[in-house]
Amino acid sequence: MADLTTNTAGIVSPNPFWLASAPPTNTGDQVARAFDAGWGGAVWKTLGQPIVNVWSRYASMDINGVKMMGLNNIELITDRSLDVNFKEIYEVKKHYPNNAVIVSLMVGSREEFHELVKRSEDAGADGLELNFGCPHGMSERGLGAAVGQVPEYVQQMTEWVKEVSNIPVLVKLTPNVTDIRYPARAAQAGGADGIALINTINSLMSVNLDTFAPNPNVDGLSSHGGYCGPAVKPIALNMLSQITSDPQTAQIPISGIGGVSNWQDAAEFILLGAHSVQVCTAVMHYGFRIVEDMIDGLSNYLDEKAMTLDQLRGQSVERIKNWQELDLNYVINASIDQEKCIGCGICYIACEDGAHQAIFANPMDNGRTHVEINEAACVGCNLCSLVCPVEDCITMVEIPNEFDACSWDDYTTRNGKLAPRAEHEWRPIVGPPKSDI
Amino acid sequence: MSENNPSSIDDNFSDYKPLFTNASALVEANRCLFCYDAPCTIACPTDIDVPKFIKKISSGNLRGSAKTILDANILGASCARICPTEELCEGACVLNDLHETPIKIGSLQRYATESVVIENTSKLLFQKAPSNGKKIALVGSGPASLGCAADLAKMGYECVCFDKNEKAGGLNTYAIADYKLSYETALKELEWIDQLGIEIKTNTTVGKDVSMETLLTDYDAVFLGIGLGGVGPIGIPGEELDGVMDCLDFIRDLKTHPKEDLSLKGKSVAVLGGGNTAIDAVTQACRLEADNVYLVYRRTRSKMGAYEHEQELALKDGGVFVLEKQPVEIKGEGKVSELICAKTKSENGKLIITDELSSLKVDLVLRATGQAKHTSFLESVGIELTKWNTPVVDGNQRTSHEKIWSGGDCVSGGQEVVNAVAEGKLAAKSIHSTLSGGQ
Numbered sequence: 001m002a003d004l005t006t007n008t009a010g011i012v013s014p015n016p017f018w019l020a021s022a023p024p025t026n027t028g029d030q031v032a033r034a035f036d037a038g039w040g041g042a043v044w045k046t047l048g049q050p051i052v053n054v055w056s057r058y059a060s061m062d063i064n065g066v067k068m069m070g071l072n073n074i075e076l077i078t079d080r081s082l083d084v085n086f087k088e089i090y091e092v093k094k095h096y097p098n099n100a101v102i103v104s105l106m107v108g109s110r111e112e113f114h115e116l117v118k119r120s121e122d123a124g125a126d127g128l129e130l131n132f133g134c135p136h137g138m139s140e141r142g143l144g145a146a147v148g149q150v151p152e153y154v155q156q157m158t159e160w161v162k163e164v165s166n167i168p169v170l171v172k173l174t175p176n177v178t179d180i181r182y183p184a185r186a187a188q189a190g191g192a193d194g195i196a197l198i199n200t201i202n203s204l205m206s207v208n209l210d211t212f213a214p215n216p217n218v219d220g221l222s223s224h225g226g227y228c229g230p231a232v233k234p235i236a237l238n239m240l241s242q243i244t245s246d247p248q249t250a251q252i253p254i255s256g257i258g259g260v261s262n263w264q265d266a267a268e269f270i271l272l273g274a275h276s277v278q279v280c281t282a283v284m285h286y287g288f289r290i291v292e293d294m295i296d297g298l299s300n301y302l303d304e305k306a307m308t309l310d311q312l313r314g315q316s317v318e319r320i321k322n323w324q325e326l327d328l329n330y331v332i333n334a335s336i337d338q339e340k341c342i343g344c345g346i347c348y349i350a351c352e353d354g355a356h357q358a359i360f361a362n363p364m365d366n367g368r369t370h371v372e373i374n375e376a377a378c379v380g381c382n383l384c385s386l387v388c389p390v391e392d393c394i395t396m397v398e399i400p401n402e403f404d405a406c407s408w409d410d411y412t413t414r415n416g417k418l419a420p421r422a423e424h425e426w427r428p429i430v431g432p433p434k435s436d437i
Numbered sequence: 438m439s440e441n442n443p444s445s446i447d448d449n450f451s452d453y454k455p456l457f458t459n460a461s462a463l464v465e466a467n468r469c470l471f472c473y474d475a476p477c478t479i480a481c482p483t484d485i486d487v488p489k490f491i492k493k494i495s496s497g498n499l500r501g502s503a504k505t506i507l508d509a510n511i512l513g514a515s516c517a518r519i520c521p522t523e524e525l526c527e528g529a530c531v532l533n534d535l536h537e538t539p540i541k542i543g544s545l546q547r548y549a550t551e552s553v554v555i556e557n558t559s560k561l562l563f564q565k566a567p568s569n570g571k572k573i574a575l576v577g578s579g580p581a582s583l584g585c586a587a588d589l590a591k592m593g594y595e596c597v598c599f600d601k602n603e604k605a606g607g608l609n610t611y612a613i614a615d616y617k618l619s620y621e622t623a624l625k626e627l628e629w630i631d632q633l634g635i636e637i638k639t640n641t642t643v644g645k646d647v648s649m650e651t652l653l654t655d656y657d658a659v660f661l662g663i664g665l666g667g668v669g670p671i672g673i674p675g676e677e678l679d680g681v682m683d684c685l686d687f688i689r690d691l692k693t694h695p696k697e698d699l700s701l702k703g704k705s706v707a708v709l710g711g712g713n714t715a716i717d718a719v720t721q722a723c724r725l726e727a728d729n730v731y732l733v734y735r736r737t738r739s740k741m742g743a744y745e746h747e748q749e750l751a752l753k754d755g756g757v758f759v760l761e762k763q764p765v766e767i768k769g770e771g772k773v774s775e776l777i778c779a780k781t782k783s784e785n786g787k788l789i790i791t792d793e794l795s796s797l798k799v800d801l802v803l804r805a806t807g808q809a810k811h812t813s814f815l816e817s818v819g820i821e822l823t824k825w826n827t828p829v830v831d832g833n834q835r836t837s838h839e840k841i842w843s844g845g846d847c848v849s850g851g852q853e854v855v856n857a858v859a860e861g862k863l864a865a866k867s868i869h870s871t872l873s874g875g876q
């Protein structure tokens with residue numbers, strides 16, 4: 001079994017799987033049970049001035065019957081007193097000295113920060129996480145995303161904490177910005193030991209078509225809230241890669257968050273440079289037990305690859321480029337394995353109506369559709385292979401050509417030559433004008 | 438089946454494929470791939486656009502889903518329950534090739550139509566079009582005639598069905614295994630069909646109460662959807678005894694009477710035949726709690742006309758197949774007590790009846806050896822008949838008489854409800870194109 005021990009900005013945990021600061025880390029009992037289940041670390045539910053929550057708090061995006069592809073919430077930070085929280089943190093740390101406990105903080109003044117840093121350290125915390133992220137409720141009070149969206153505030157508040165803290169400090173960023181690199185650089189400038197991202201994305205989940213009430217429904221009304229879960233993973237991966245491929249922040253340790261549901265998701269975050277990953281929605285859906293397969297799966301994967309966690313980390317960072325650096329002469333075509341094809345015709349209609357009219361379809365005697373690629377028209381966009389329901393039935397194959405690689409930069413500076421492109425077949429528009437439409 | 442539960446017989450006849458819940462329908466609907474030019478639709482005789490109605494279920498547009506189904510097949514609610522989907526749409530589903538269970542199209546169809554048709558909760562789906570002044574007579578009001586009349590009514594034709602039965606619907610009302618489609622459910626569907634304004638004159642026999650000539654004079658076209666007749670005697674001694682009957686009468690009785698009154702507890706039953714009708718008689722005799730139910734067939738199981746999945750159901754219900762036996766005599770004092778059979782064998786494909794006899798102690802003998810044709814009626818109509826005494830029709834269900842179309846069991850010799858509806862629809866199209874000046 002691969003060694004999964006992880007060091008994130010000086011916070012050591014037996015594996016890279018942490019609970020994100022959220023309902024699963026509300027109480028000492030929960031965190032203790034999570035550690036029993038195998039979680040390596042836990043970021044405590046954000047502490048600050050006690051708040052009061054509304055009752056109805058979550059709403060879900062289900063896709064084609066699959067539950068909770070996305071989750072949104074209008075919950076605030078901890079609704080329990082600081083005394084109770086710190087007492088429980090102390091108890092947990094005493095019982096689980098090898099697991100990482102990180103205390104998440106959200107307050108507005110230097111004095112408050114100083115006080116909470118001290119109390120966290122006294123309780124035995126292994127690290128701090130500054131929540132500059134919540135897009136709802138707290139931001140209207142000038143906290144959370146209201147801080148995270150202004151790089152100067154991020155730097156300032158990070159400095160306040162760093163002035164007094166003796167344990168590592170992570171800054172948790174909000175994705176509700178146009179360019180994540182600026183707040184990341186600001187956190188680094190403020191002395192942060194590491195970055196955590198993403199917090200939730202500003203969202204309005206849905207509207208009930210019978211009552212017209214938005215969800216989550218608070219007596220017929222609602223409010224914008226934070227969006228997370230499997231659906232946000234691509235956004236999180238992009239923001240992570242922007243920071244790890246920015247020369248200014250490339251070296252800062254990162255705890256990746258956003259849509260992690262299994263070891264594969266986690267491995268992707270690690271390939272893009274994350275040190276640990278944090279999970280909220282998947283635990284809210286299935287409970288702490290999911291970590292068993294995360295540990296088992298990641299460890300098997302590393303064994304198969306014969307790599308250590310450190311060797312895996314960041315392997316894909318270099319592969320993220322600007323579009324204009326990509327090779328325009330890398331030619332691929334769709335290729336259909338007729339043996340596997342079940343004749344559903346879905347690739348045909350997808351390409352015909354939604355892409356490049358590059359698939360021929362003919363009805364067969366058995367009621368199925370025979371499909372074939374028109375290579376002259378295929379632009380290799382991948383769409384058909386994405387919609388085909390049969391595994392490995394449509395593959396994208398490279399079509400070798402004699403042209404040298406040529407990027408947009410090469411092309412526009414006349415340093416490269418373009419291979420011939422596939423073209424849309426010309427089809428006339430026939431019939432009388434359809435003026436009645 | 439519990440002994441002391443007084444309603445257990447009724448339970449035996451409860452839906453054998455229960456209605457989906459909302460959640461299960463959604464899960465199933467979302468499994469559908471939404472094939473283009475879908476094979477399931479091609480396999481449906483009435484061309485129901487299956488992926489279209491399924492996607493409407495997943496989007497929560499149940500009314501649109503029901504309309505998609507019922508536009509194509511006015512008996513879509515019945516068909517959802519009684520179609521041999523294994524042989525039709527579900528058998529054609531591409532998921533079979535992925536070694537997955539095919540989409541449960543029948544159950545989804547039932548889910549989509551149940552509230553509209555059976556519970557009749559929603560607003561009108563169809564309306565009778567304003568009259569175009571043309572009148573069509575339909576002989577019979579079974580699936581073929583209803584399929585034809587529904588499409589014609591939607592185009593503005595005045596449709597009048599004549600049926601000799603007390604209730605409309607033909608065998609769909611009187612013959613379908615009750616655990617698939619009950620008599621009451623079939624009647625509710627007919628009530629719903631009322632919205633199309635098709636007039637149905639029941640208890641009216643064409644050729645007796647009203648003549649074919651009158652119909653041909655008074656109407657612009659006539660559709661013959663007369664189905665098949667009863668199952669007649671097979672010509673062995675003892676068939677006049679009490680307890681020997683046409684299995685269609687047996688099924689009709691059990692469908693239209695309280696089941697407790699018909700309990701077969703303590704009795705033994707022999708069903709003669711090997712087709713789907715024989716199977717239905719076996720399964721229902723078992724559900725009426727007969728002690729022994731035998732299916733007596735003269736060839737081997739592989740030669741039986743009944744679908745494999747229906748055979749399995751009969752065996753599961755407790756039926757016993759008595760194979761390679763030819764009934765030769767029924768014995769009893771006034772009423773049946775014994776069925777004598779001769780062993781058969783097959784030599785070079787020819788059936789040989791040996792003189793090796795055996796006997797079954799039975800109280801009831803049900804004939805399911807094939808329905809008769811309405812030959813004398815068809816001959817009196819004067820249209821050209823095939824050597825099997827079925828009307829000769831062209832590709833559009835038109836007979837040799839320019840004003841007469843025909844479809845359903847009387848033409849095919851006996852298929853399914855969905856085929857009868859499809860042929861009725863085809864005839865409607867042809868009638869319309871003829872009367873609206875086509876040819």
Ligand SMILES: Cc1cc2nc3c(=O)[nH]c(=O)nc-3n(C[C@H](O)[C@H](O)[C@H](O)COP(=O)(O)OP(=O)(O)OC[C@H]3O[C@@H](n4cnc5c(N)ncnc54)[C@H](O)[C@@H]3O)c2cc1C
Pocket residue numbers: 519520521576577578579580581582599600601602605606607608609612613614617641642643644662663664665685688713714717811814844845846847851852853854855857
């Ligand atoms: C026991 C049994 C079980 C079956 N189970 C199934 C099943 O599970 N699924 C399935 O899809 N199909 C099933 N079928 C087949 C199905 O019932 C028929 O294919 C279908 O009903 C044929 O429709 P039709 O309109 O052609 O004829 P019918 O349904 O037979 O209707 C003909 C109508 O014409 C009337 N009629 C006849 N002559 C005259 C006249 N001279 N004047 C006035 N009216 C007349 C009759 O009274 C009858 O109402 C079953 C059939 C039987 C016998």
Ligand SMILES: Cc1cc2nc3c(=O)[nH]c(=O)nc-3n(C[C@H](O)[C@H](O)[C@H](O)COP(=O)(O)O)c2cc1C
Pocket residue numbers: 020021022023045046071072073075076077078104131133172198199200226227228229230232257258259260278279280281282
């Ligand atoms: C109900 C709920 C409450 C949350 N509360 C906090 C919080 O108090 N502090 C915080 O930093 N993040 C909070 N988050 C954000 C999560 O920590 C995490 O960043 C986000 O959910 C993305 O991860 P996921 O896709 O695994 O859920 C909350 C999320 C949810 C769903």
Ligand code: SF4
Pocket residue numbers: 333334350351355356357358359373377378379380381382383384385
């Ligand atoms: S890759 Fe794109 S263009 Fe080529 S056949 Fe597939 S869908 Fe069409």
Ligand code: SF4
Pocket residue numbers: 336340341342343344345346347348369371387388389390393394
């Ligand atoms: S989508 Fe796949 S299975 Fe369906 S027709 Fe195309 S290649 Fe065949």
Ligand code: SF4
Pocket residue numbers: 344468469470471472475476477478487488529530531532540542
């Ligand atoms: S063949 Fe199966 S998967 Fe395809 S549309 Fe029909 S029911 Fe759906």
